[in-house]
Amino acid sequence: MSEPPRFDRGHTDDLMSFLAAGPSPYHAVANTAERLEKAGFRQVAETDAWDGTSGGKYVLRGGAIVAWYVPEGAAPHTPYRIVGAHTDSPNLRVKPLPDTGAHGWRQVAVEIYGGPLLNSWLDRDLGLAGRLTLRDGTTRLVNVDRPLLRVPQLAIHLDRSVSAEGLKLDKQRHLQPIWGLGNDVRDGDLIAFLEETAGLAAGEVTGWDLMVHSVEPPAYLGRDKELVAGPRMDNLLSVHAGAAALAAVAGSGAALPYIPVLAAFDHEENGSQSDTGADGPLLGGVLERSVFARGGSYEDKARAFAGTVCLSSDTGHAVHPNYAERHDPTHHPRVNGGPILKVNVNNRYATDGSGRAVWAAACEKADVPFQSFVSNNSMPCGTTIGPITAARHGIKTVDIGVAILSMHSARELCGADDPHLLANPLVAFLQG
Numbered sequence: 001m002s003e004p005p006r007f008d009r010g011h012t013d014d015l016m017s018f019l020a021a022g023p024s025p026y027h028a029v030a031n032t033a034e035r036l037e038k039a040g041f042r043q044v045a046e047t048d049a050w051d052g053t054s055g056g057k058y059v060l061r062g063g064a065i066v067a068w069y070v071p072e073g074a075a076p077h078t079p080y081r082i083v084g085a086h087t088d089s090p091n092l093r094v095k096p097l098p099d100t101g102a103h104g105w106r107q108v109a110v111e112i113y114g115g116p117l118l119n120s121w122l123d124r125d126l127g128l129a130g131r132l133t134l135r136d137g138t139t140r141l142v143n144v145d146r147p148l149l150r151v152p153q154l155a156i157h158l159d160r161s162v163s164a165e166g167l168k169l170d171k172q173r174h175l176q177p178i179w180g181l182g183n184d185v186r187d188g189d190l191i192a193f194l195e196e197t198a199g200l201a202a203g204e205v206t207g208w209d210l211m212v213h214s215v216e217p218p219a220y221l222g223r224d225k226e227l228v229a230g231p232r233m234d235n236l237l238s239v240h241a242g243a244a245a246l247a248a249v250a251g252s253g254a255a256l257p258y259i260p261v262l263a264a265f266d267h268e269e270n271g272s273q274s275d276t277g278a279d280g281p282l283l284g285g286v287l288e289r290s291v292f293a294r295g296g297s298y299e300d301k302a303r304a305f306a307g308t309v310c311l312s313s314d315t316g317h318a319v320h321p322n323y324a325e326r327h328d329p330t331h332h333p334r335v336n337g338g339p340i341l342k343v344n345v346n347n348r349y350a351t352d353g354s355g356r357a358v359w360a361a362a363c364e365k366a367d368v369p370f371q372s373f374v375s376n377n378s379m380p381c382g383t384t385i386g387p388i389t390a391a392r393h394g395i396k397t398v399d400i401g402v403a404i405l406s407m408h409s410a411r412e413l414c415g416a417d418d419p420h421l422l423a424n425p426l427v428a429f430l431q432g
Helices: 009-020 025-038 189-197 233-250 282-293 298-306 353-366 383-392 418-431
Strands: 055-061 063-070 080-086 091-103 105-113 126-134 141-151 178-181 205-215 219-221 227-230 259-265 309-313 338-340 371-373 396-401 402-404 411-414
Touching: 009 227, 009 233, 009 383, 009 418, 025 141, 025 233, 025 402, 055 141, 055 282, 063 233, 063 282, 080 233, 080 282, 080 353, 080 418, 091 189, 105 205, 126 189, 126 309, 141 178, 141 189, 141 205, 178 396, 189 205, 227 396, 233 402, 233 411, 233 418, 259 282, 259 298, 259 396, 282 402, 309 353, 309 418, 353 396, 353 418, 411 418
Parallel strands: 080 259, 080 309, 309 396, 338 371
Antiparallel strands: 055 063, 063 259, 091 105, 091 205, 105 178, 126 141, 126 205, 219 227, 227 411, 338 396, 402 411
């Protein structure tokens, strides 16, 4: 029986490739599915009857993926160990009528998705990616990963107050990117361009889910390259770590007392209320069907859920050297200091004392230090899929993650060691 690999800086190198390959949730789950396929997992369709065989399986729905590994001889009431994450990030998304413009400029009409740092999208080379739906109902991924669009900032000469009063952006008027020149703005221009890019016939696309992304690749940063700058770390960093941990545990040959699961949802950034979000039925349906496929009953499902634990893995806030007063004075998570345990007594995070013990045991087994995060009492606390998962499915959930800077920026910053310092205790947790 071989031990699963212990992740190191090579994991961070691979994360950077994963970030670059995931400009949309649809690309991120396709990339995740490809990695799991190489680890021996196979896709199962939700419309098919499921069998109770052992091995690795996954369901892919839109921008969400749920993957699980059934050990040989697992009973119907065997509990689950779940790593939960999300695939979406705040950005600018294309409207139903995308073609617009004024004064000789061709522009793309976009809507604000989630809560992005708007200024981080200014004066940046942007590509366009997402999902195209065709007349026959099938979908096609598209990724224009080159400088195509730009949201130009107003010159300081035309806004002298910006230095004294700060930048003020109107979400409707000031965030529409330009992508060319021309006074004749024709409906269908953008979609026709994407049809040509994707090798499709004119008029074949009847629906789309498209978003802009920075085309600047992830990069090591700092004197000793101890930092990583890149897009969509919130929360593809956790998706990548969870997928790597699941594949490692499935391939280890170890006897597993639990069924390890990766659940990567879409739409966390706008409330999780969708068929692919954490507040939807996807995870519960998959877990329940897995119980029934192994010959289980409702009683077996109840027993399995009662013994299940979920780690909700999402990025958190590292202490900011220029704004230290915004953090709790006694809780200052640092980059490369190990993953963080996120606590909020008002249940914005799902962690309680018993959950902390589960996480502490995983970190101890992996020989990885962890840090604690709480918000400053004078500031509102963000939230995650953790409380949603706990409340919807009645399973113990613990909020953890990696501390970063520039959260919700088009380009975020983390420590180069923290990605593998997260992945290793995830392996220990999934092993039980």
